[in-house]
Amino acid sequence: MADPVRALLLRHRELCERAVDPLDIAAGLEAYGVTDRTAARFRHRDVFSLAEELYARVPRAAEGETRPPTPLPTPPQTSPSGAGWRVWVPLTLLPGAVVAAALAGAAVTDGALRTAVGVAGAAGAAAALAGCLRRGPLRARARRTAPAVRAWPVLLLLAYAAYGDGLLAAILRGGPDEPWPLAPAPLLGLALAVAPAAWCARLFAVRARRRLAAARSLRDVAAAVRPLLALAVVSYAVALTALLAAAGAAVAAVRPAGSDAYGGGSGAFAAFGDVSGFLAAVALGVLLFAARLLTVHGFPEPAAAGLLGACAAEALAPASLLAGRLPGCEVLARPVEAAVVAWGPGAVPALVCGVAALALLARAAAVLARASAHAAP
Incomplete structure (x- = not known):
């Protein structure tokens, strides 16, 4: 049986590889028109759950290396300091x-x-x-x-x-x-x-x-x-x-x-x-x-x-x-x-x-x- 999540991963591979955490993938998928109803067709309760699986499936650092999650950046030049x-x-x-x-x-x-x-x-x-x-x-x-x-x-x-x-x-x-x-x-x-x-x-x-x-x-x-x-x-x-x-x-x-x-x-x-x-x-x-x-x-x-x-x-x-x-x-x-x-x-x-x-x-x-x-x- 075909894996629909894999097909979605291949379609949005660049987005998933560039993401620093599942939230970035969820935001990108939403921008492409993926909704919670769409996520249900991939057997997920919402876009966030689907994004977490996509993030987990994308190859990351080489074996033995660790890459700590990157905190969400604040939009440029909106910080009150500096x-x-x-x-x-x-x-x-x-x-x-x-x-x-x-x-x-x-x-x-x-x-x-x-x-x-x-x-x-x-x-x-x-x-x-x-x-x-x-x-x-x-x-x-x-x-x-x-x-x-x-x-x-x-x-x-x-x-x-x-x-x-x-x-x-x-x-x-x-x-x-x-x-x-x-x-x-x-x-x-x-x-x-x-x-x-x-x-x-x-x-x-x-x-x-x-x-x-x-x-x-x-x-x-x-x-x-x-x-x-x-x-x-x-x-x-x-x-x-x-x-x-x-x-x-x-x-x-x-x-x-x-x-x-x-x-x-x-x-x-x-x-x-x-x-x-x-x-x-x-x-x-x-x-x-x-x-x-x-x-x-x-x-x-x-x-x-x-x-x-x-x-x-x-x-x-x-x-x-x-x-x-x-x-x-x-x-x-x-x-x-x-x-x-x-x-x-x-x-x-x-x-x-x-x-x-x-x-x-x-x-x-x-x-x-x-x-x-x-x-x-």
């Missing part, structure tokens, strides 16, 4: 510092000098953010990096956060016939939130790896990882909300007297126009965090789809308002007009980014609960 920690922690603080310095410089300058300060600040913030994405917990591991997630969808979403609400308001007033104002508070708050994003991503990666080492089945992995994902997302959302409120209060405190550039709210919300603008910034931050978590753990395609979908939906809002000016096309503008009149211009990005973030989080709850999402590169 040189890696001393590099990536300051990096996560740089985007917020650069944006704050640029906004402070713009507040005390005008004309061409203000433009130069703004351009320099944008370039510096982009460089600092790129450094954060190449080192530390927000870095996608080399084996899992894919070209699906580009920088431009993120830049478009940030540009809309800075200018989109003003553009919608200008179109509704019959324009745009003059430059619409910049809303700096969302940019400052999101830049400051890079640091908690890195720490929350590290919390999730390290603890998920530890839970994976103690799991005995794929169901155990999912049951252990999903609460950790929820904890990381909620922790980041709380930190993001606090930083956005602080950024809004700071921007509102230094805005020129009588300025209507940020709407007519009060307190921290004044820098966002109203509560809907504040909620839009929170939704955007959660969307970007969910997309980065998926990318870091080897799923850049759904992250790219979520970001591109949000970009397209936000671009559709001003386009529909402009299209509604054409004869007989007034109906195209009515949904956006109704939303803006009822809840303010921030309602559009709040709804778009909120829906996209929920979709990515639902996808993350499914794919990041897999053992293969946390295997060492």
